[in-house]
Amino acid sequence: MPRFGPILRRSFYNRPTIEVARALLGKVVVHGPAAGIIVETEAYLGGDDLAAHSARGITDRTRVIFGPPGHAYVYFVYGMYECLNLVCEPEGQPGCVLIRALEPVAGIEIMRRRRPAARKPEDLASGPGKLTLALGITRLQNDADVTRGSLVVREPAEPHAVDIAVSPRIGITQCADLPLRFFIRGNRSVSGKRI
DNA sequence: GGTAGGATGGGCT
DNA sequence: GCCCATCCTACCC
Numbered sequence: 001m002p003r004f005g006p007i008l009r010r011s012f013y014n015r016p017t018i019e020v021a022r023a024l025l026g027k028v029v030v031h032g033p034a035a036g037i038i039v040e041t042e043a044y045l046g047g048d049d050l051a052a053h054s055a056r057g058i059t060d061r062t063r064v065i066f067g068p069p070g071h072a073y074v075y076f077v078y079g080m081y082e083c084l085n086l087v088c089e090p091e092g093q094p095g096c097v098l099i100r101a102l103e104p105v106a107g108i109e110i111m112r113r114r115r116p117a118a119r120k121p122e123d124l125a126s127g128p129g130k131l132t133l134a135l136g137i138t139r140l141q142n143d144a145d146v147t148r149g150s151l152v153v154r155e156p157a158e159p160h161a162v163d164i165a166v167s168p169r170i171g172i173t174q175c176a177d178l179p180l181r182f183f184i185r186g187n188r189s190v191s192g193k194r195i
Numbered sequence: 196g197g198t199a200g201g202a203t204g205g206g207c208t
Numbered sequence: 209g210c211c212c213a214t215c216c217t218a219c220c221c
Contacts, residue, residue: 042213044213051213052213053206053213056207059206059207060206061205061206061207075205075206075213076204076205076206077204077205077212077213077214078202078203078204078212078213078214078215079202079203079204079205079212079214080202080203080204080214080215081214081215083213083214085213098213100213117215117216117217127214127215128213128214129214129215130214130215169213170213170214171212171213171214172212172213173211173212196220196221197219197220197221198218198219198220198221199217199218199219199220200216200217200218201215201216201217202214202215202216202217204212205211205212206210206211206212207209207210207211208209208210208211
């Protein structure tokens with residue numbers, strides 16, 4: 001299993017959500033023995049962003065988004081899947097980044113067992129529902145502190161520059177034109193059509 | 196290569 | 209009761 005760099009500190013997340021969404025590309029999500037490089041993200045903002053779960057205020061589900069940065073917001077969708085977000089902005093202000101795809105780098109065999117439908121290694125975590133299955137992330141990790149513990153985000157073993165592409169977000173109807181999806185151009189694990 | 200349709204259940208009006 | 213920040217299979221080029 002590769003060694004990775006240091007865990008990202010809380011200050012990494014304590015800034016504008018769009019900045020964090022771009023900066024997360026190339027970092028590594030680690031959960032136990034499984035890990036993947038972040039290759040696709042989406043920003044969900046406060047204010048006028050009606051696509052964000054936080055747009056309708058604080059509820060049992062959304063309170064984590066208003067909490068301190070550097071925590072996981074994991075929600076259940078379409079009756080079957082769970083999606084991982086990382087909370088940004090100072091405590092009290094909503095904002096989070098949806099992790100949409102990972103390139104697997106550790107624990108490949110475990111991921112294969114958790115994702116029997118995946119035909120190729122690059123498809124093990126090539127979508128927001130797929131990556132939570134592959135890494136074993138569930139609502140049990142909702143509100144988990146990702147600056148310590150079993151679910152963390154780290155610097156990669158060998159940092160290198162990434163070519164970032166931008167597009168509208170996937171699968172939403174409100175604010176569907178905003179350029180808030182970020183991905184590593186050409187990466188084979190990016191979900192859907194690669195530009 | 197491509198897409199249509201169904202699975203499945205919590206959140207919120 | 210409707211709406212989902214999705215994925216897989218079947219089927220069609």
